[in-house]
Amino acid sequence: MDVALFVTCLTDTFYPRVGRATTLLLRHFGCRVHFPPEQTCCGQPAFNSGFHREAACLLRRMADVFRRYEHVVTPSASCATLVRRHGPELLEGTPAAAAARSLAANTREILTFLRDELHVDISGLLRLDEPVTFHYPCHARDAYTLDDLLGWLVGSGGRDVRVPRHPDLCCGFGGVFAVEYPELSAALLHDKLDELVATGAELVVCNEAACTLQMAGGARRRGLKLRFKHLAECLAESLGLLEPQA
Amino acid sequence: MSRHSLRARLARAVADDRVLQAVHLATWRKVEARAASFAQLPHAEELRRRAAQIRRHTLENLPRYLEQFAARVQAAGGQVHVACGAAAACRIICDLAVRRGLKLAVKSKSMTTEEVHLNAALEAAGLRVVETDLGEFIVQIDHDRPSHIITPIIHKDRRQVGTALARALGCRYTEDPAELTRLVRQHLRDVFRRCDLGITGANFGIAETGTLCLVTNEGNGRMTVTRPRVHVALLGIEKIIPRLIDLPVFLKLLARSSTGQPMGSYTTLVTGPRRPGEHDGPDELHVVLLDNGRSRILSGPAPEVLHCVRCGACLNACPVYRNIGGHAYESVYPGPIGSVLSPLLYGPQYEELPRLSSLCGACASACPVQIDLPALLVRLRARSRERQPLGKRLLLSGWAWLMRHPRLYALSQKLLRELLPDDGAGWARQVVGPLANWTSQRDLPRPAPGSFRELWKQELSDET
Amino acid sequence: MKRDARVKGDETNLSQFSAALARNRAAQGEMTPLPAREVSALRAVPPDADLVARFTQAARAAGCHVHCSGESECVAAITALLQAAGARRALVEPQPGTALPPERAAALIDALTTAGVAACQSYDDETLFAADASVTGVRLAVAETGTLVCVSGPASARAASLVPPLHVAIVSGSQIVPDLFDAFEHLGQAGSGTAAASCISFITGPSKTADIEGVLITGVHGPGQVHIVIVPN
Numbered sequence: 001m002d003v004a005l006f007v008t009c010l011t012d013t014f015y016p017r018v019g020r021a022t023t024l025l026l027r028h029f030g031c032r033v034h035f036p037p038e039q040t041c042c043g044q045p046a047f048n049s050g051f052h053r054e055a056a057c058l059l060r061r062m063a064d065v066f067r068r069y070e071h072v073v074t075p076s077a078s079c080a081t082l083v084r085r086h087g088p089e090l091l092e093g094t095p096a097a098a099a100a101r102s103l104a105a106n107t108r109e110i111l112t113f114l115r116d117e118l119h120v121d122i123s124g125l126l127r128l129d130e131p132v133t134f135h136y137p138c139h140a141r142d143a144y145t146l147d148d149l150l151g152w153l154v155g156s157g158g159r160d161v162r163v164p165r166h167p168d169l170c171c172g173f174g175g176v177f178a179v180e181y182p183e184l185s186a187a188l189l190h191d192k193l194d195e196l197v198a199t200g201a202e203l204v205v206c207n208e209a210a211c212t213l214q215m216a217g218g219a220r221r222r223g224l225k226l227r228f229k230h231l232a233e234c235l236a237e238s239l240g241l242l243e244p245q246a
Numbered sequence: 247m248s249r250h251s252l253r254a255r256l257a258r259a260v261a262d263d264r265v266l267q268a269v270h271l272a273t274w275r276k277v278e279a280r281a282a283s284f285a286q287l288p289h290a291e292e293l294r295r296r297a298a299q300i301r302r303h304t305l306e307n308l309p310r311y312l313e314q315f316a317a318r319v320q321a322a323g324g325q326v327h328v329a330c331g332a333a334a335a336c337r338i339i340c341d342l343a344v345r346r347g348l349k350l351a352v353k354s355k356s357m358t359t360e361e362v363h364l365n366a367a368l369e370a371a372g373l374r375v376v377e378t379d380l381g382e383f384i385v386q387i388d389h390d391r392p393s394h395i396i397t398p399i400i401h402k403d404r405r406q407v408g409t410a411l412a413r414a415l416g417c418r419y420t421e422d423p424a425e426l427t428r429l430v431r432q433h434l435r436d437v438f439r440r441c442d443l444g445i446t447g448a449n450f451g452i453a454e455t456g457t458l459c460l461v462t463n464e465g466n467g468r469m470t471v472t473r474p475r476v477h478v479a480l481l482g483i484e485k486i487i488p489r490l491i492d493l494p495v496f497l498k499l500l501a502r503s504s505t506g507q508p509m510g511s512y513t514t515l516v517t518g519p520r521r522p523g524e525h526d527g528p529d530e531l532h533v534v535l536l537d538n539g540r541s542r543i544l545s546g547p548a549p550e551v552l553h554c555v556r557c558g559a560c561l562n563a564c565p566v567y568r569n570i571g572g573h574a575y576e577s578v579y580p581g582p583i584g585s586v587l588s589p590l591l592y593g594p595q596y597e598e599l600p601r602l603s604s605l606c607g608a609c610a611s612a613c614p615v616q617i618d619l620p621a622l623l624v625r626l627r628a629r630s631r632e633r634q635p636l637g638k639r640l641l642l643s644g645w646a647w648l649m650r651h652p653r654l655y656a657l658s659q660k661l662l663r664e665l666l667p668d669d670g671a672g673w674a675r676q677v678v679g680p681l682a683n684w685t686s687q688r689d690l691p692r693p694a695p696g697s698f699r700e701l702w703k704q705e706l707s708d709e710t
Numbered sequence: 711m712k713r714d715a716r717v718k719g720d721e722t723n724l725s726q727f728s729a730a731l732a733r734n735r736a737a738q739g740e741m742t743p744l745p746a747r748e749v750s751a752l753r754a755v756p757p758d759a760d761l762v763a764r765f766t767q768a769a770r771a772a773g774c775h776v777h778c779s780g781e782s783e784c785v786a787a788i789t790a791l792l793q794a795a796g797a798r799r800a801l802v803e804p805q806p807g808t809a810l811p812p813e814r815a816a817a818l819i820d821a822l823t824t825a826g827v828a829a830c831q832s833y834d835d836e837t838l839f840a841a842d843a844s845v846t847g848v849r850l851a852v853a854e855t856g857t858l859v860c861v862s863g864p865a866s867a868r869a870a871s872l873v874p875p876l877h878v879a880i881v882s883g884s885q886i887v888p889d890l891f892d893a894f895e896h897l898g899q900a901g902s903g904t905a906a907a908s909c910i911s912f913i914t915g916p917s918k919t920a921d922i923e924g925v926l927i928t929g930v931h932g933p934g935q936v937h938i939v940i941v942p943n
Contacts, residue, residue, distance in 0.1 A: 007699075023706055048624060168608070182686050184602065186688065299744075378931065398921070435931075439835060465932025491749065508771075509912065510914065511932070512911060513912035523863070524867070524868075525833045535724070535727075537727070
């Protein structure tokens with residue numbers, strides 16, 4: 001199966017290891033992975049801020065960059081949601097409408113792609129050697145549920161998974177919100193970090209680069225011993241595809 | 247609006263530890279109570295869908311249902327007035343109160359009456375107006391403003407309530423909630439005995455039967471529709487539902503969403519004034535239908551906001567509300583629903599409110615009638631795009647431009663890596679320029695030594 | 711193309727207002743159907759449930775005291791209950807067609823008088839506000855939520871279950887319907903509900919508030935204690 005990787009701007013810039021893990025996993029389960037180098041950003045920050053002209057432009061461009069691929073896989077559920085849910089409505093009535101619908105149909109988030117298209121038993125293959133907690137990202141809702149994520153982590157037992165009091169509590173990133181209302185964003189962040197710290201675990205599974213940027217940055221500012229990993233990284237490590245990293 | 251900008255109010259709110267602690271406690275309690283309550287409700291999702299459908303259908307056919315409602319109210323002996331705006335509503339109600347020589351008005355909690363500033367108008371017309379919901383009563387005697395649409399004094403602690411009561415009633419200071427409640431009950435009982443005008447809102451108006459539905463917990467709503475000889479109900483036009491059998495759909499969702507109870511203590515259905523042979527109830531019932539911008543909202547970008555049943559669940563769920571409290575919004579309607587409703591009802595002075603959100607969607611998940619609040623917030627942001635701050639517009643236009651040029655984008659990744667200061671461990675603590683707002687609150691990791699696209703070119707693309 | 715639906719001017723005439731609204735709504739064109747009346751699939755409590763047990767559980771969860779009593783014992787039970795609560799004056803409201811018909815009410819008044827509790831039946835303010843308790847029947851009770859449904863009428867005042875600080879409601883088992891939907895089906899029948907009565911009160915537990923620091927306090931403006939006595943049939 002040929003798969004195009006949509007790595008996303010934040011993962012590309014700050015967390016390339018997540019891109020590597022995604023690539024290695026796809027290859028491990030039999031896919032040929034392509035990386036169209038013209039890709040940049042899906043336009044989510046512009047869309048959420050109401051800058052729909054700019055968002056439409058970037059979406060149109062993205063549909064063009066990925067037009068040759070029947071499967072487009074991304075490590076970011078929020079970007080997948082933007083493309084799938086908002087892309088078609090943004091470009092409805094324009095010449096790019098069909099391309100947007102096509103892109104929406106073809107784009108999938110990595111974990112659900114592994115589970116549903118490649119029939120990977122994520123929870124069966126996952127090895128976790130230390131207590132772990134997790135963040136359920138707000139925009140993962142369209143891709144997988146909190147129960148899905150918990151199921152992948154907990155599996156059939158034997159793993160020390162600490163559930164925060166409110167796993168879906170927003171980290172406070174919110175796109176441009178994080179820099180437009182920094183004190184407010186930080187107030188939300190503090191509530192979130194308090195809950196993670198309260199679990200006693202140091203490793204936090206977080207599948208969203210934006211949330212990781214926010215939480216890791218906040219944890220460091222507060223001197224907290226929290227580390228963040230995408231579940232794709234954990235899985236790749238479990239399969240021996242990636243050298244374990246602290 | 248106060249003379250303090252929204253930013254100043256936000257800064258003050260985020261720093262007010264006492265209020266924030268109270269709001270955190272109260273909202274989390276409600277969130278958890280709501281979740282537990284919904285877990286016990288069979289067919290909850292189907293009920294939410296059905297409620298949303300009823301609302302949508304009704305708004306699409308509003309003129310017909312308004313006519314039907316008015317006809318049934320009149321058939322039951324009530325009188326119907328239509329107020330296009332706040333001023334008209336106040337004029338209608340003051341006129342009828344003055345013409346009948348009414349002197350003492352008791353009010354059951356109604357956001358709609360706050361929206362039109364009815365109390366001030368009635369007082370100017372010479373009536374004494376007494377709020378009877380405990381929280382609203384405290385707000386009134388303390389010259390404060392409510393900060394939540396269901397629990398008005400969520401921001402106050404018992405000491406503040408005790409102080410306000412002692413000052414207003416001249417009673418001995420106490421801060422015991424049971425004793426405070428008893429003092430208020432005693433005081434208001436006397437008012438209920440002497441009042442001649444009762445003013446309520448209504449949670450719903452049933453077109454099929456001309457019935458008003460009031461949901462309360464304290465009993466002041468029942469007192470207000472029982473004791474005085476004239477009852478006035480002010481009702482937003484969006485509150486109409488078609489049939490009696492539609493009401494339980496909403497009732498099963500409302501109290502669970504508000505407080506986690508299966509039902510409020512009192513759900514009161516009022517159809518017309520007292521009937522011949524009945525022993526109590528008002529001689530006259532006046533229903534005032536209020537537009538005040540709702541018909542404009544119907545044909546605007548966010549008509550779904552009119553589905554709202556005023557349960558307050560979105561306020562309780564919202565991490566922003568939890569961290570700034572209700573006063574920072576400076577609107578009768580705060581929180582997520584208020585961030586959409588306030589600019590649509592009142593205009594540009596609330597245009598910034600939709601941006602006070604991380605779009606996390608906790609509100610939409612909590613909403614009993616499935617209003618997609620994040621989508622409405624984005625729509626309002628789009629509508630006010632040209633009036634958003636210049637710096638932000640430049641940033642986003644610049645970003646979008648850069649993202650159309652992949653080679654420049656790749657270059658900018660390298661530049662960021664070079665230019666970001668490093669504290670020695672791969673993090674930037676303080677930067678100037680557009681990212682200063684990031685590092686004012688949290689650290690920023692320096693971009694990894696190789697971006698993914700560099701990694702791909704160097705290593706990954708060779709393997710097939 | 712959306713037209714401005716704002717209704718201009720100071721029209722206070724409903725048909726003018728509606729016409730203006732309709733002119734603009736006609737431009738929208740979407741049509742959402744009203745859900746069909748049939749709601750039995752959405753019931754929380756099925757008709758074959760043990761309704762007395764469900765009602766008792768829900769009413770207690772809402773803060774009511776619930777007592778089950780045989781037909782012939784209920785007068786004594788209520789008398790004992792009121793004595794134990796220290797009531798000295800009780801408003802008794804006989805209502806044909808409920809579990810407190812005139813005969814039972816008369817028996818209760820006798821028993822109360824004998825026990826030293828002054829029983830009254832009038833609704834003047836002096837009596838109403840001096841009463842420590844009231845005893846009424848109900849039209850219906852709802853098992854799902856532990857709710858009492860009282861309907862105003864010549865034999866049922868709004869204030870009876872509201873003003874005195876302790877309310878005793880006698881409910882017969884046959885008056886308990888499973889679900890809120892059933893209650894509204896009943897009230898929607900011709901002559902049964904809103905068409906005939908100006909005020910229908912759904913009462914679920916005592917009067918309460920949590921406005922002060924979230925502390926739950928009962929007995930704000932309505933009764934702080936609700937006792938429900940269930941008799942069979």
